[in-house]
Every structure is written in C-alpha cells, then in structure tokens.
Amino acid sequence: MANVFEGMEEGFRIFKNRDALSPHYIPSELPFREREISLLSRKIAPVLSGRKPENIFIYGKTGTGKTAVTKKVLSDLNEYARKKGLPVMGLYVNGRLHDSEYKVLVKVVKLIDPNMDMMGYSISAVNDKLLETVEGKELRLVVAVDEIDTVKRVSDLVYRLNRSNDEISRGSISLIGISNDPTFKDKLDARTRSTLCEVELVFPPYDAEQLRVILTQRAKEAFVEGAVTEDAIALAAAYAAKHSGDARYALLLLLRAGDIAEEEGAERVERIHVEKARKRVEEDIVYDMVSTLPxxxxxxxxxxxxxxxxxxxxxxxxxxxxxxxxxxxxxxxxxxxxxxxxxxxxxxxxxxxxxxxxxxxxxxxxxxxxxxxxxxxxxxxxxxxxxxxxxxxxx
Ligand SMILES: Nc1ncnc2c1ncn2[C@@H]1O[C@H](COP(=O)(O)OP(=O)(O)O)[C@@H](O)[C@H]1O
Ligand SMILES: [Mg+2]
Known part of the structure; x- marks a missing residue:
C-alpha cells in the first residue's frame, strides 16, 4: 500500500523557506555593499585599540541595505571583541521603537546589561547609570540609532551622548545615526550636525541588475528548485529599480508573487504573478504606513x-x-x-x-x-x- 502522505505536500511546492524573503531575515551575504562594509568597519576599528571612533552618519533611501550592513558590522565587532576579551560593545537601537532621548537611553542601558531596567526613572538617573557603568567597566560603546529621524528631540540625544565622553575618565561612547531621509541632516541645527556627522556614509540605490543578483541569491534560499523563473526575478528587479532601487520592495514583490502562485496552484512563479503582486505590495506599504501614523x-x-x-x-x-x-x-x-x-x-x-x-x-x-x-x-x-x-x- 502506498504511503498515505503521498502527494499531500502538493500545496507547498513553491516555497522551501518563505521566511528567507521576509524583511527581518539576515542574509549571509550582502553583495554590492563591500565598500560600505569596509568603510564602516575601518571607521569603527579604532575602538579596538582603545581610541574613540568618530561619530558616523549613514543615510540613503529605504531598502538600500543600511540596517543590514550596520547590523552585520556590529555583530562582527561584538564577535571579535568577545574573542579578544576586549570591553567593546556595538549596540543597535531602532529609533522608531524607542522614539525619544529617554527611551533610547533606557534601551542602551538595558542592552549593556539586560538586568538593568531603568524604565520609570528620571532621565538624569538613567544617564548617571549609563556613565557609571561605562566608566566602571571601562566600556567602549558604539551605539547605532537606526531611523534616528523618528526620535523626538534628537539634538538633545546626540549632544548628551557626545558630552558623556567629557564626563567620564575611562571608556567612551560613539554614535552611529542612520536615516532613510536624505534631507534629515539639513534639518539639524549646525552644532548637532557637526557632532553627529563627523563621518558621513551615503548608501546609493541599487540598479535593476544588482537587484536581480540580490533576488536570485535570496530566491535560492526561499524557493524550491525550479519554482521561480529567471524572467519573474528580472521583472521584480526591474519594478523595484523604478521604485527608487529599494531591495525591501523587491523582496516583498517576490514574496507576494510566490503567495499568489501558491494560491493559484501554479507550478512556478512567473512574470504574471509578479505583475499581480504589485497591487498587493502597494497595499502592504499603505497598511504599514498607517500603523505608524499618530x-x-x-x-x-x-x-x-x-x-x-x-x-x-x-x-x-x-x-x-x-x-x-x-x-x-x-x-x-x-x-x-x-x-x-x-x-x-x-x-x-x-x-x-x-x-x-x-x-x-x-x-x-x-x-x-x-x-x-x-x-x-x-x-x-x-x-x-x-x-x-x-x-x-x-x-
Ligand atoms: N546587498 C544586499 N544583499 C542582500 N540583501 C540585501 C542587500 N541590501 C539589502 N538587502 C535586504 O533588503 C532589505 C532591506 O534592507 P535594509 O538594510 O533594511 O535597508 P534600509 O535599512 O536601507 O532601509 C532587507 O531584507 C535586507 O536583508
Ligand atoms: Mg533600515
């Protein structure tokens, strides 16, 4: 008698690992970002020899790999520091989730030591705790604040973290600010700008060919072999290139195209599915935006x-x-x-x-x-x- 499960997998012919297309997935390789990775790590590297790195400002349009590159570099920094026993820490804070000077400071303290929850204490108490910890452990921190433009009173945050270095005799705090908004820098007052933007790093948009390579690599992890055509990938890449070179959009398009192909019981993802996916992705973007409105x-x-x-x-x-x-x-x-x-x-x-x-x-x-x-x-x-x-x- 044949196995009773024979043929029952049919509905899952398209995806092998759908998560590999999600925006939260961290790819093992980041093609076309070698220059940015190397620049960023060289600017941070002095921290390993006990010197305070300059503050860094990273900007570029949505989906140009800023978050992925920063997380990769910080994770390598932490791994290296652990291996060498150095008191160096790279911390990542998302400004959209921690959208005030106060919330960022509380988060930083908590990232240093998960047992230290300062939520509810006054801002000066949180700050004192931070400085005391950094000084006590002689910590050298690199704090990345992603989507820094969404933090309220960002000047105060930049100023406070930077001034900390004058108030402690050991350890240091450096800042990496990241923004999707190319005009954010111009909105800062002159002093904050010169403090935050000691080093600037611009991420250019990807072109269609680069997006095609990125999608092909992700598709290998996400789809069953042969379940997506090269044409479909090229079309998704072309659409995303027009959509300001946004890799997130490209990935979402391919994800939705896969969903549609699966719903239709198609054997593989083709151009038509990518075309249909466009409308759904536009909607996804609207609903995403709505949930961040006041x-x-x-x-x-x-x-x-x-x-x-x-x-x-x-x-x-x-x-x-x-x-x-x-x-x-x-x-x-x-x-x-x-x-x-x-x-x-x-x-x-x-x-x-x-x-x-x-x-x-x-x-x-x-x-x-x-x-x-x-x-x-x-x-x-x-x-x-x-x-x-x-x-x-x-x-
Ligand atoms: N060079 C790349 N190679 C592979 N995937 C990438 C690359 N750049 C971006 N991505 C992917 O595209 C999506 C958006 O990237 P992200 O770093 O969040 O962009 P940004 O922070 O600039 O808006 C993420 O899923 C990320 O993994
Ligand atoms: Mg980002």
Missing part, C-alpha cells in the same frame, strides 16, 4: 472606514451615500472619545485630512452639484475592512 490620524481613518462599511453618509447626486467632511468630523469626535482621546479642533481636523490626502490614502473633493458651496466630500482609497482591522490592532 493616534489622531488613525482614529480619523477608523471613523471613515466605519462609515464606509456602514454605508452611512448623505445621499449624493448618483444616489450613493457620500461622506462630507462635516459628517466625518462628528463621527471622528465620537470615535476619539471612545478611545479616550480628546478630539482636535475643526481646523486641525482639516489639516489632518490634507496630510492623509498627500499619503494617497484618502481623496478630498469639492462636492459640487446638489451641495452647498464649499462642501467637501471624503473618499477612502483602500479596502475599509482591512484598514479597520489594521487600525484596531494598533490602537
């Missing part, structure tokens, strides 16, 4: 999504309900109160609508026929139920 914006979107789902609104010219900004404002106020927030004024509300419109998530139009002069109507450009579930999860 609370008030999310509550506003939640109110709008609920109205669309309930088909509430004023009957418009075509008979379909339309949502005027006045109506939305009153529903928004109720929703805000339900979530324990005080509703913003009408003026701010309109400001938020404008912002959300520039993100492309809503459209605001003049109502026209059948409405009073300057009545504005609001339309949602994404799927309301998916939007609602993303926001409800985040609130």
């Amino acid at each position: 609370e008030q914006h999310r509550v506003l979107l939640l109110a709008l999504a609920n109205m669309v789902l309930k088909k509430s609104g004023i009957s418009g010219f075509s008979g379909e309900p339309v949502i005027t900004s006045g109506l939305l404002y009153s529903v928004y106020r109720k929703t805000a109160e339900e979530y324990g927030l005080s509703p913003v004024s009408d003026r701010w509300f309109r400001e938020y609508l404008n912002e959300l419109q520039t993100y492309g998530i809503i459209s605001v139009k003049v109502a026209g026929k059948g409405f009073r002069g300057n009545t504005r109507i609001v339309e949602l450009n994404v799927d309301p139920s998916k939007l609602r579930s993303v926001i409800e999860k985040s609130l």
Whole structure:
C-alpha cells in the first residue's frame, strides 16, 4: 500500500523557506555593499585599540541595505571583541521603537546589561547609570540609532551622548545615526550636525541588475528548485529599480508573487504573478504606513472606514451615500472619545485630512452639484475592512 502522505505536500511546492524573503531575515551575504562594509568597519576599528571612533552618519533611501550592513558590522565587532576579551560593545537601537532621548537611553542601558531596567526613572538617573557603568567597566560603546529621524528631540540625544565622553575618565561612547531621509541632516541645527556627522556614509540605490543578483541569491534560499523563473526575478528587479532601487520592495514583490502562485496552484512563479503582486505590495506599504501614523490620524481613518462599511453618509447626486467632511468630523469626535482621546479642533481636523490626502490614502473633493458651496466630500482609497482591522490592532 502506498504511503498515505503521498502527494499531500502538493500545496507547498513553491516555497522551501518563505521566511528567507521576509524583511527581518539576515542574509549571509550582502553583495554590492563591500565598500560600505569596509568603510564602516575601518571607521569603527579604532575602538579596538582603545581610541574613540568618530561619530558616523549613514543615510540613503529605504531598502538600500543600511540596517543590514550596520547590523552585520556590529555583530562582527561584538564577535571579535568577545574573542579578544576586549570591553567593546556595538549596540543597535531602532529609533522608531524607542522614539525619544529617554527611551533610547533606557534601551542602551538595558542592552549593556539586560538586568538593568531603568524604565520609570528620571532621565538624569538613567544617564548617571549609563556613565557609571561605562566608566566602571571601562566600556567602549558604539551605539547605532537606526531611523534616528523618528526620535523626538534628537539634538538633545546626540549632544548628551557626545558630552558623556567629557564626563567620564575611562571608556567612551560613539554614535552611529542612520536615516532613510536624505534631507534629515539639513534639518539639524549646525552644532548637532557637526557632532553627529563627523563621518558621513551615503548608501546609493541599487540598479535593476544588482537587484536581480540580490533576488536570485535570496530566491535560492526561499524557493524550491525550479519554482521561480529567471524572467519573474528580472521583472521584480526591474519594478523595484523604478521604485527608487529599494531591495525591501523587491523582496516583498517576490514574496507576494510566490503567495499568489501558491494560491493559484501554479507550478512556478512567473512574470504574471509578479505583475499581480504589485497591487498587493502597494497595499502592504499603505497598511504599514498607517500603523505608524499618530493616534489622531488613525482614529480619523477608523471613523471613515466605519462609515464606509456602514454605508452611512448623505445621499449624493448618483444616489450613493457620500461622506462630507462635516459628517466625518462628528463621527471622528465620537470615535476619539471612545478611545479616550480628546478630539482636535475643526481646523486641525482639516489639516489632518490634507496630510492623509498627500499619503494617497484618502481623496478630498469639492462636492459640487446638489451641495452647498464649499462642501467637501471624503473618499477612502483602500479596502475599509482591512484598514479597520489594521487600525484596531494598533490602537
Ligand atoms: N546587498 C544586499 N544583499 C542582500 N540583501 C540585501 C542587500 N541590501 C539589502 N538587502 C535586504 O533588503 C532589505 C532591506 O534592507 P535594509 O538594510 O533594511 O535597508 P534600509 O535599512 O536601507 O532601509 C532587507 O531584507 C535586507 O536583508
Ligand atoms: Mg533600515
């Protein structure tokens, strides 16, 4: 009798290890970043001989490998220091998760010693603890703050960490700031800029050919042999090259194309699946963005999504309900109160609508026929139920 499991694996023909395409996966090789890896490590290397490295500012568009390269270099630094018994530590902090001077300091202390949780103490207590620990252990720290542009009052953080070096007689603290925003540097005051940007490192976008190589390498780990065509990979690379050379976008595109091929029961991922994946990836990006919006914006979107789902609104010219900004404002106020927030004024509300419109998530139009002069109507450009579930999860 044949094995009862014979043929049951069929649904899993496409992926071998789907995680290899996730943004959190750390690839073993980082092609086309040899120069950046070598520059960054050479600038940090003095720390091994007891000298304080200069502060470093890394910037470049999203998906150009800044996070991957920094993590790789810090992990090699830590491994080397351990092997040689040096009191050197490379620490990685994500500014999006630790978005104030205070939270970054608490995180740094905790990374040095997981038993030291200073959450709730005053900022000067946390800082004293940090300096005392660095001095006591003669630590030489390299602190990387990723997405540093999302940290509030970033100047204070830069200034404080840098000044620490004057207050301690042993050990040192150097800073690596990383930003996806090419204009961030220009927004800093002159003193912070010159402190943080002692060394600058720019990551250029990848071109289509480079993305093709990166995808091919990841595809080997992610897909069953022969389950993705070279054409499909080349197309995903070409799309991502147009999308500002973003490797994250390229990987996401291939991941979604694989999902679609699997859903369709296709034998392999082909160009058509990549084409279909584009729409889904655009949506993924919108929902990702939504979950990082300020609370008030999310509550506003939640109110709008609920109205669309309930088909509430004023009957418009075509008979379909339309949502005027006045109506939305009153529903928004109720929703805000339900979530324990005080509703913003009408003026701010309109400001938020404008912002959300520039993100492309809503459209605001003049109502026209059948409405009073300057009545504005609001339309949602994404799927309301998916939007609602993303926001409800985040609130
Ligand atoms: N040179 C490369 N080789 C392989 N994968 C890469 C390379 N550069 C970036 N990636 C991958 O692309 C994604 C985005 O890279 P990331 O370092 O997060 O970009 P950034 O921090 O600049 O936005 C990650 O999944 C990363 O592993
Ligand atoms: Mg990054």
